[in-house]
Amino acid sequence: MKKTKILLSILLVAALVGALALVKNNQNLEKGASFANTVLSVLPSDKITKNVGDVLTVQVVFQTESGAKVDGVQAKLCYGNELSLNTVNGAVGNTSAGFNSDVIISDPIAVGTSQTCSVVVATSQKSATNLTTAASAMTVNFSAVKAGSGGIAIDEAGSMVTGDNSTSATDKTIAITSVAGTTYEIDGGNVVTGNDPILNYKVAYANVKANDAACVVNWPLQVIVLGGGESKVYSNVIPSSAAAMGNTLVESGSLVLTGFGQYSNVAVFIKGPKHLQMKYAIQNQSGPYNQAGGELTLTKDPATSPIYDFTAYPMIPGDVSGSSDGVQDGWIDGIDFSYVKTSALTHDTVATGGYLKSDLDGNCQVNTNDLNILKISLQTKQGQLY
Amino acid sequence: MKNKLFWPIVLVAVVVIIESVLLLSARKQSVVKEATVVNTVTAPVVVEQKALDFTWLNEAGKVTLMMKADRAIAVDAIDLYVGYQGGEVTTVTNLGDLPKPSFQKISKEKSLVVLNYLISAPEGLKLAAGQEIKVIQLTGKETQLSIDPKTQVVENGTAKVLPFNNQNLVINSAL
Numbered sequence: 056m057k058k059t060k061i062l063l064s065i066l067l068v069a070a071l072v073g074a075l076a077l078v079k080n081n082q083n084l085e086k087g088a089s090f091a092n093t094v095l096s097v098l099p100s101d102k103i104t105k106n107v108g109d110v111l112t113v114q115v116v117f118q119t120e121s122g123a124k125v126d127g128v129q130a131k132l133c134y135g136n137e138l139s140l141n142t143v144n145g146a147v148g149n150t151s152a153g154f155n156s157d158v159i160i161s162d163p164i165a166v167g168t169s170q171t172c173s174v175v176v177a178t179s180q181k182s183a184t185n186l187t188t189a190a191s192a193m194t195v196n197f198s199a200v201k202a203g204s205g206g207i208a209i210d211e212a213g214s215m216v217t218g219d220n221s222t223s224a225t226d227k228t229i230a231i232t233s234v235a236g237t238t239y240e241i242d243g244g245n246v247v248t249g250n251d252p253i254l255n256y257k258v259a260y261a262n263v264k265a266n267d268a269a270c271v272v273n274w275p276l277q278v279i280v281l282g283g284g285e286s287k288v289y290s291n292v293i294p295s296s297a298a299a300m301g302n303t304l305v306e307s308g309s310l311v312l313t314g315f316g317q318y319s320n321v322a323v324f325i326k327g328p329k330h331l332q333m334k335y336a337i338q339n340q341s342g343p344y345n346q347a348g349g350e351l352t353l354t355k356d357p358a359t360s361p362i363y364d365f366t367a368y369p370m371i372p373g374d375v376s377g378s379s380d381g382v383q384d385g386w387i388d389g390i391d392f393s394y395v396k397t398s399a400l401t402h403d404t405v406a407t408g409g410y411l412k413s414d415l416d417g418n419c420q421v422n423t424n425d426l427n428i429l430k431i432s433l434q435t436k437q438g439q440l441y
Numbered sequence: 442m443k444n445k446l447f448w449p450i451v452l453v454a455v456v457v458i459i460e461s462v463l464l465l466s467a468r469k470q471s472v473v474k475e476a477t478v479v480n481t482v483t484a485p486v487v488v489e490q491k492a493l494d495f496t497w498l499n500e501a502g503k504v505t506l507m508m509k510a511d512r513a514i515a516v517d518a519i520d521l522y523v524g525y526q527g528g529e530v531t532t533v534t535n536l537g538d539l540p541k542p543s544f545q546k547i548s549k550e551k552s553l554v555v556l557n558y559l560i561s562a563p564e565g566l567k568l569a570a571g572q573e574i575k576v577i578q579l580t581g582k583e584t585q586l587s588i589d590p591k592t593q594v595v596e597n598g599t600a601k602v603l604p605f606n607n608q609n610l611v612i613n614s615a616l
Contacts, residue, residue, distance in 0.1 A: 381600075393517035
């Protein structure tokens with residue numbers, strides 16, 4: 056009996072030690088670690104050369120090795136501080152490959168002083184027939200903000216790919232067997248060597264909410280500068296970055312005023328693609344500037360030229376049409392209302408990153424909210440004019 | 442040479458004098474006419490293929506702007522600008538045939554009454570051929586009212602401007 060007790064005690068101690076040893080080990084409790092393999096890469100693979108202020112576009116591409124169809128890609132992209140990524144609309148899912156959900160972009164994660172990582176996630180709500188084995192999952196639009204060179208790499212440990220597994224409803228992970236990044240070189244261009252004034256600006260669009268602006272992507276601005284009897288027009292100006300400030304989407308950029316020779320008493324007229332032209336003449340302007348000329352001062356150096364914040368007087372949306380067959384006429388009136396109303400009645404919709412002229416709030420659909428915005432814009436402008 | 446030119450010059454001079462007398466007398470007559478007429482409807486500005494007419498109704502001391510469809514139309518928006526000269530418009534009342542305007546103001550600085558009607562109903566405001574509606578009622582004094590050229594009526598579905606006729610109205614006393 057005593058021997059039996061001793062044996063049992065030894066067995067219990069051994070079981071306890073074994074259990075502790077097992078607990079200390081990281082066990083893989085998943086039914087299967089992965090059901091297929093894939094390569095994840097950033098394209099183009101050749102060095103990308105851009106200027107400061109340009110948009111640097113890359114694709115996050117997968118290619119499975121065993122015919123597995125991909126329905127989700129999470130890529131941790133790491134890049135140098137020459138680039139910045141807009142967390143609101145910096146990436147767009149490739150709808151033709153089934154990635155129809157809004158791309159999620161994490162806040163930037165600083166790695167040391169010269170590297171930043173962002174996690175971008177593209178997913179699909181489509182059925183397996185709409186998925187593919189090799190495609191771009193998303194387009195990522197970086198802004199080139201500083202001269203220099205570096206690489207865009209995929210951090211394999213922070214990335215993940217999932218897919219449709221016909222044999223299991225739970226085992227969806229596709230193992231990433233290798234990753235490939237790309238390199239870039241950003242030229243300072245005129246910013247560094249030019250003799251032209253620099254306009255550093257921040258602007259906002261009225262009634263665009265930062266958390267619901269999936270289609271406010273690369274909206275082109277027309278910028279007119281005026282001073283000392285001289286004026287210059289710059290078209291298709293794309294702000295280099297966008298960020299949420301509370302509920303306001305703030306777009307900013309640094310524009311080289313090539314061919315413009317004035318550095319003081321400058322006024323700037325900025326027009327969005329579906330907006331009235333706004334006159335900005337002072338820092339932190341919050342309403343109409345009802346005087347001739349302007350009070351802005353510029354320098355040749357982007358680092359010292361003031362950053363003018365015009366977000367308190369956002370661009371007024373609603374100029375989408377005119378009396379001559381849909382050509383914008385610089386007014387907000389009944390023609391614009393009728394134009395937007397026609398689209399709102401059919402709820403015209405585009406995928407994330409798409410463009411609809413009547414989509415005044417940039418949420419990818421024309422609806423009654425856009426009509427209400429137009430009414431607000433009309434009331435605001437008529438109140439100013441009359 | 443002198444004899445050859447003498448009579449032609451005299452003839453031209455006589456013609457010029459007669460023309461001047463005729464023109465001056467005609468102008469004098471029209472001034473007298475304007476001064477004596479209380480409500481004068483000026484000649485309408487004819488626009489090709491017009492779809493509607495703006496007319497003024499001046500009765501019982503009140504001026505009402507009417508809009509009449511010449512053919513069946515559906516309207517999405519009316520940007521109405523009524524100009525006034527000489528006197529003033531003191532009040533503007535939106536009459537019930539149109540929805541409440543999105544914007545309404547008497548701009549004394551620009552001598553304009555501004556009303557923007559935006560019609561949200563999917564089919565717009567439908568008017569049958571010959572149908573007439575009351576738009577606004579104005580009060581003022583000693584002024585000339587006119588539909589400003591900025592006025593536009595926008596068609597439902599097409600977002601096109603419908604052509605219209607309009608008239609001026611002279612008010613020589615307070616309403």
